[in-house]
Amino acid sequence: MEQGKRKAYTDCSTIVVEKVISVNVTDDWFFISDFLGIDRAPLQVIHGSDVLQEKHAWVAEPHDQLLLRADTLIAAFWGGKIRLVGGDDKWSGQVEIYRHDAWGAVCDSSWDMKDATTVCHQLGFIEALEAKTGLSSRESDRPIVMNRVACTGTERRLADCPFVCTGSQQCSSSTVAGVVCKPRPDELRLVGGSRTSGRVEIYRGGSWGTICDSNWNETDAGIVCRQLGFSDALEAKSAAHFGQGSGPVHMDGVACEGSEEKITDCPSYCWEETSCSHSHDAGVICSDGNTVTTNK
Secondary structure (H helix, E strand, O other): OOOOOOOOOOOEEEEEOOOOEEEEEEOOEEEEOOEOOEOOEEEEEEEOOEEOOOOOEEEEOOOOEEEEEHHHHHHHHHOOOEEEEOOOOOOEEEEEEEEOOEEEEEEOOOOOHHHHHHHHHHOOOOOEEEEEEEEOOOOOOOOEEEOOOOOOOOOOOHHHOOOOOOOOOOOOOOOEEEEEEOOOOOOEEEEEEEOOEEEEEEEEOOEEEEEEOOOOOHHHHHHHHHHOOOOEEEEEEOOOOOOOOOOOEEEOOOOOOOOOOOHHHOOOOOOOOOOOOHHHEOEEEEEEOOEEOOOO
């Protein structure tokens, strides 16, 4: 394709790349091998108003725009899409899969670590820590759409795994499958409060731990809140305001300047083992746009 030349497609949608992805070229369409878990989704890669020169392969960087046919866009976003519900955090919960314009549950019959691994990989996590069975369905009318799933653990999506292909899935809706996925190192979560507030916990060395409140202030809290996707911090809480955690205290003496992207970019005590107890666990109250959570 000549640079700047673009075919007119009336049924296309533009999306923005959020992560680095590999793109291959076929004719005037750019095919992506890792777009939302589907193979060969036809894409046209655009920089501003110019289409890229024809290449055999290319790497799309964050913020690059991709032009995707509308019918494929819908299939990419919803066909085989999965989510975790009813868990303690975003890394755990009951597995639900989207099919035929509705969310459905997965029967826990034969559910094992290979199935859980496929789910966690599709959701972008490193691996599965646990395959949960015997969970009560979040909603009594949630249909069972997959039964006796038999993944190898190498599939891109749960929908790519074999399962019993019967019109009526023979499984009690009170026994559905779930997973616990492994967080990436230095992931954060808020515990003991609400969606926008809680005790700050960080995943490190294979376990969740807390942050000591020594010198903890609103600048530190702001880094945490923005790292979690909120607009800013309303308040920094100390003295285990949201309850005492368990396990290790992973960080102490945090001293952010305010420009850091992650809490682990901030200075802290590194070489000495902390003597801080969980009675000094740090917490935050974050601002989510116009939504304010006080929880005081």
